[in-house]
Amino acid sequence: MLKIAVMGASGRMGKMLIEAVQAADDCALHIALDKGDDVRAGLAGADVMIDFTRPEATLAHLAVCADLGVKAVIGTTGFDETQKAEIARFAERTAVVFAPNMSVGVNVVLKLLDLAARAMNEGFDIEIVEAHHRMKVDAPSGTALQMGQVVADALGRDLKACAVYGREGVTGVRDPSTIGFATVRGGDIIGDHTVLFAGMGERIEISHKASNRTIYAQGSLRAARFLAGQRVGLFGMNDVLGFAR
Numbered sequence: 445m446l447k448i449a450v451m452g453a454s455g456r457m458g459k460m461l462i463e464a465v466q467a468a469d470d471c472a473l474h475i476a477l478d479k480g481d482d483v484r485a486g487l488a489g490a491d492v493m494i495d496f497t498r499p500e501a502t503l504a505h506l507a508v509c510a511d512l513g514v515k516a517v518i519g520t521t522g523f524d525e526t527q528k529a530e531i532a533r534f535a536e537r538t539a540v541v542f543a544p545n546m547s548v549g550v551n552v553v554l555k556l557l558d559l560a561a562r563a564m565n566e567g568f569d570i571e572i573v574e575a576h577h578r579m580k581v582d583a584p585s586g587t588a589l590q591m592g593q594v595v596a597d598a599l600g601r602d603l604k605a606c607a608v609y610g611r612e613g614v615t616g617v618r619d620p621s622t623i624g625f626a627t628v629r630g631g632d633i634i635g636d637h638t639v640l641f642a643g644m645g646e647r648i649e650i651s652h653k654a655s656n657r658t659i660y661a662q663g664s665l666r667a668a669r670f671l672a673g674q675r676v677g678l679f680g681m682n683d684v685l686g687f688a689r
């Protein structure tokens with residue numbers, strides 16, 4: 445049995461994860477922790493921590509995992525570059541899967557985007573549109589940013605230099621080297637992502653739409669099982685799903 449500690453237990457994802465762990469034959473809920481609980485005492489004896497909280501909280505939890513040798517699945521989004529580097533450092537001491545989207549579907553889409561961007565490397569304007577529920581606090585979504593990164597890498601562009609986050613006023617004509625991001629927030633939208641390749645005479649849209657958060661919880665359990673075979677290192681869902689081979 446894989447002993448799982450769920451952080452952010454009363455959050456939208458925390459609740460889904462508790463249900464998924466309890467329903468899995470090969471996993472046991474070691475502990476479910478909320479803000480204010482004793483993290484060190486709670487994580488002691490766990491095999492894997494699954495954390496969908498906020499960046500500062502995740503980093504504090506990961507520090508304890510690294511001390512105790514507990515492996516970690518991190519679904520939290522909204523990290524800045526310095527915080528991402530901290531995660532990489534903790535992964536030198538314990539094994540970590542870090543991915544902005546744990547769903548199999550989104551990770552298949554990432555592969556399709558690599559193929560699409562390489563094939564449409566000229567004459568197509570690339571725009572990424574994402575929509576989420578009104579309670580989401582970070583924008584663009586971690587998934588949209590990862591999609592942008594995959595496309596930029598495939599095209600040999602530097603995402604930091606070519607990303608455009610929203611437009612307003614007299615913007616001038618579109619610079620073809622840019623990758624645009626647009627964010628929609630409202631109601632209970634679980635998570636929609638579309639990458640648009642807009643050319644002259646044709647338009648390709650590659651979309652993923654989530655209709656249930658179980659996809660993220662099930663992906664997280666796959667990641668936890670994968671970590672059982674690792675000692676240290678930073679992994680993504682491409683490693684978990686075997687796409688990196």
Ligand SMILES: NC(=O)C1=CN([C@@H]2O[C@H](COP(=O)(O)OP(=O)(O)OC[C@H]3O[C@@H](n4cnc5c(N)ncnc54)[C@H](OP(=O)(O)O)[C@@H]3O)[C@@H](O)[C@H]2O)C=CC1
Binds near residue numbers: 521
């Ligand atoms: N990788 C993926 O597949 C997915 C990633 N996500 C990401 O997961 C994260 C959480 O999403 P969601 O569940 O919707 O958010 P919620 O706001 O519903 O849940 C976040 C949880 O984290 C807790 N939390 C916040 N700050 C702290 C802290 N300092 N210490 C301990 N716990 C804390 C919250 O407690 P309290 O309410 O008391 O503040 C809450 O229980 C987001 O970053 C989201 O983008 C979401 C879905 C899928």
Ligand SMILES: O=C(O)C1=N[C@H](C(=O)O)C[C@H](O)C1
Binds near residue numbers: 580584586587635636
């Ligand atoms: O906050 C959410 O809900 C989600 N966040 C992740 C992200 O930022 O990409 C993944 C998913 O889209 C749901």
